[in-house]
Amino acid sequence: MFTDTLSRREFDILVMLGQGCSNREIAKNLEIAERTVKAHVTSVLAKLGLESRLQAGLFALSIGVSSFDHHHFEMPKGPMAGSAGSRKTLP
Numbered sequence: 001m002f003t004d005t006l007s008r009r010e011f012d013i014l015v016m017l018g019q020g021c022s023n024r025e026i027a028k029n030l031e032i033a034e035r036t037v038k039a040h041v042t043s044v045l046a047k048l049g050l051e052s053r054l055q056a057g058l059f060a061l062s063i064g065v066s067s068f069d070h071h072h073f074e075m076p077k078g079p080m081a082g083s084a085g086s087r088k089t090l091p
Contacts, residue, residue: 006047011065013040017053018060 006014009030016026023041027034041053050056060066 006044010040010044010047013037014044014048014056014060015065017041017044017057018066020057 012030013026016029021029023034023037026037030037041056044056045051045053048056048059050059057066
């Protein structure tokens with residue numbers, strides 16, 4: 001189910017969903033259009049097999065990425081810890 005990978009931008013958005021940010025806040029933070037955020041959120045949900053942004057936020061919390069500063073965080077190599085059965089590798 002988790003064979004797709006998240007892009008850097010999708011990972012940034014996952015982190016901010018875990019922080020409880022709205023689409024507007026994410027767009028402002030990343031200096032992108034709110035419509036682009038919506039597209040990325042949709043992609044994150046599809047790749048992680050989730051149905052809502054709430055689930056994505058809870059997933060981010062469960063794997064411990066919600067406390068990262070997306071500007072200074074180096075993306076992990078290999079499978080992400082804390083997600084049983086997942087194979088999410090990030091570029």
